[in-house]
Amino acid sequence: MKQTSELEVVIKELKDALKVFNKITEIKPNDKDVLEKLEKFVVSASNLSSVFETLNDIITRAKDIIAKEKEKMSYNFKLIESELIMELKEKGVPLRECSDGWRIKSIQLKTKPQSSTVSISYNNQTIIGWTRVNSKEDIKSLIEEAEKLLFQFLMPKDELIDIFWDAYKYARFKSGRDVVSIFDFYTEVRLLQIRRYLEKNKPDAKITKYTEFPKWAFLYNLDIYRSIWDEIPKNKRLALQTGSMQETMQGKGMYVNGLNPDDDYKIMCYVYETKEGV
Secondary structure (H helix, E strand, O other), X not given: OOOOOHHHHHHHHHHHHXXXXXXXXXXXXXXXXXXXXXXXXXXXXXXXXXXXXXXXXXXXXXXXXXXXXXXXXXXXXXXXXXXXHHHHHHOOOOEEEEOOEEEEOOEEEEEEHHHOEEEEEEOOEEEEEEEEOOOHHHHHHHHHHHHHHHHHOOOOHHHHHHXXXXXXXXXXXXXXXXXXXXXXXXXXXXXXXXXXXXXXXXXXXXXXXXXXXXXXXXXXXXXXXXHOHHHOOHHHOEEEEOOOHHHHHOOOOEEEOOOOOOOOOEEEOEEEEOOOOO
């Protein structure tokens, strides 16, 4: 026979203690017997001090149980996390510990031990939101899912170079400046993807591709672009520029350097053309 846990007991006690208040929700002003129902409720709730005392006792116990459960959950999660990291290290997988989790290959694994949940990001942009895990296999499965998503959004090398260059030119034309905002650049990249898709198909074609291109997908392609620098024609090379502290604080930049866990994240605010020989 299954043993009833402390958690189940305290939840049942809370529900029972609150039943007296639940009854008032069943009373409607236009009920034919509204007075009788109301009187019955008032009588049942006449000794509220006793009800509140009982509730207070249950809530105090509930707080203790919650604290114990969180501690247990945290302990179990840390065991799972330790097993995973040990396995990855043995396999030689590049990783690095961070303040809120781990950087593993190209992804960022954020952890909340007390709730036994993880989320996965790229350059601080969430790919998979907070998810409850019960084993290292659960975490590995989420990592694999995030890596597949990154790969699905990876642009072919030639297309990447051309779209980035054209996007910069459009952003430069609209702003009238040689140094353009990374957000304006991102917008133009998205617009160009759709433009190219329509040019390859009929103008009235249903857009089944590029309707989504999250920031993490853009930043992944941006980091890939920077990693193939030597393969980019010298007359189409784009570089990134940091902003002032105020611009960074105002959220005018995006994180880069997510491909390798050994590289520190940097916040970049602008995109510009490098001149030949630079």
